[in-house]
Amino acid sequence: MVHAISKTLIVKIFKQMVRIRKVEERIASEYPEGKMRCPTHLSIGQELPAVAVGVFSMKKDLAVSTHRSHAHYLAKGGSLPKLIAELYGKVTGCSRGRGGSMHLTDLDCGFIASTAIVGNTIPIGVGLGLGQMISRNTGISIVFLGDGSTEEGSFYESVNFAAVKSLPVLFVCENNLYSVYSSLSVRQPKNRDISKLAQALGIRSKKTDSRDILSCISEVKNSIFYVRNCKKPFLIEIETYRWLEHCGPNCDDNLAYRPKRELESWKKLDPLSAIEDLLLRKDMLTKKKIDLFKKTIENEIDEAFLFAESSKFASENDGYNDVFKI
Ligand SMILES: Cc1ncc(C[n+]2csc(CCOP(=O)(O)OP(=O)(O)O)c2C)c(N)n1
Ligand SMILES: [Mg+2]
Numbered sequence: 001m002v003h004a005i006s007k008t009l010i011v012k013i014f015k016q017m018v019r020i021r022k023v024e025e026r027i028a029s030e031y032p033e034g035k036m037r038c039p040t041h042l043s044i045g046q047e048l049p050a051v052a053v054g055v056f057s058m059k060k061d062l063a064v065s066t067h068r069s070h071a072h073y074l075a076k077g078g079s080l081p082k083l084i085a086e087l088y089g090k091v092t093g094c095s096r097g098r099g100g101s102m103h104l105t106d107l108d109c110g111f112i113a114s115t116a117i118v119g120n121t122i123p124i125g126v127g128l129g130l131g132q133m134i135s136r137n138t139g140i141s142i143v144f145l146g147d148g149s150t151e152e153g154s155f156y157e158s159v160n161f162a163a164v165k166s167l168p169v170l171f172v173c174e175n176n177l178y179s180v181y182s183s184l185s186v187r188q189p190k191n192r193d194i195s196k197l198a199q200a201l202g203i204r205s206k207k208t209d210s211r212d213i214l215s216c217i218s219e220v221k222n223s224i225f226y227v228r229n230c231k232k233p234f235l236i237e238i239e240t241y242r243w244l245e246h247c248g249p250n251c252d253d254n255l256a257y258r259p260k261r262e263l264e265s266w267k268k269l270d271p272l273s274a275i276e277d278l279l280l281r282k283d284m285l286t287k288k289k290i291d292l293f294k295k296t297i298e299n300e301i302d303e304a305f306l307f308a309e310s311s312k313f314a315s316e317n318d319g320y321n322d323v324f325k326i
Contacts, residue, residue: 005217007284013055013217014275014285017047019297020071021272023080026301027070027087028249035309036087038100041068045243048210048271049174050075052220053142060139062110062128064121067102068174068242069114072144077109080300081307090311097314110139118179119145119152122171126158129167133231140168140227148179150194151187156201162233163202170227171198171235172220180246181257198235205235211269213278241266 024042031040043050046068054075057063065072073083079094086093087101094106102116112128115121125143132139149155150173162169173194177184184192198205204226208219216238223236243263245252253260279285 031249040101043071049238056224063142064125065114065144081304084304084308088308091314092311119149119154122158129169147175169233173237195237207237209239
């Protein structure tokens with residue numbers, strides 16, 4: 001199958017994936033210092049869905065996300081220093097240090113909200129799509145969700161509403177096979193296909209696998225194109241896998257809730273390494289250029305952490321701002 005993805009675009013996707021991987025590796029290594037006091041869900045291994053959606057999205061598009069939102073935020077054009085400062089609880093953070101890792105908000109890049117309650121942002125994203133339609137904006141709404149949130153009532157109500165009103169909403173279901181320690185096999189009936197579930201609710205959908213990198217990228221491209229041009233909802237289900245524990249910077253293989261061979265096989269087919277191999281094999285980038293790029297990213301990350309560390313905490317009075325007062 002031929003995938004019409006340009007060289008420039010593959011290089012762009014690769015660079016963004018490297019950046020996000022390195023940011024999260026640094027968060028993981030700094031976390032034990034105890035200066036980031038918020039629970040932190042990392043997406044290491046899951047970078048491709050976020051980045052593929054990010055490169056085809058536009059500034060005018062609005063996005064909502066879940067508890068595992070760093071990759072989504074950065075891929076949507078979020079600010080790295082503001083992300084790290086948010087994790088440090090500093091006033092320079094994107095949510096002014098009030099939210100932490102799970103509550104990222106940044107209107108500058110159209111990243112409206114991520115929240116800790118599973119399924120909570122799905123109806124918000126549909127509401128944003130309704131808003132885009134009513135105000136005749138040409139932007140779309142992007143709703144990142146996990147496989148676990150398809151077990152929430154809000155998912156069904158939201159997809160139904162988006163279908164009935166024909167809203168420009170892209171549901172991006174990152175199916176990493178687990179909700180905390182529970183695999184899909186103990187949570188959903190055997191052979192259920194989340195993408196087909198969406199069809200049963202009345203919207204078009206597609207399932208793709210992040211290990212099949214080019215196919216995954218082109219399916220994401222097609223789905224965004226469909227929502228933008230046909231002004232209709234669409235669900236793309238992307239198979240992916242998180243490498244670390246559900247919440248926190250460590251591995252949790254010792255808990256044995258996932259077969260060892262499963263994790264090993266996903267690591268072996270890491271989409272990021274696969275893209276790097278492709279770029280080298282096709283002479284799209286040299287090893288030297290890749291190493292140089294990685295060094296630049298390390299410097300950018302150093303600066304973001306310095307910014308966060310040197311920023312101030314909010315004043316006590318700031319706690320009374322932006323809250324509902326009678
Ligand atoms: C309504 C609700 N139920 C349970 C939880 C606890 N919880 C937090 S994250 C999570 C897993 C969700 O799994 P999924 O949607 O697949 O996202 P993933 O963590 O795999 O990215 C659960 C059950 C919660 N935060 N909110
Ligand atoms: Mg999951």
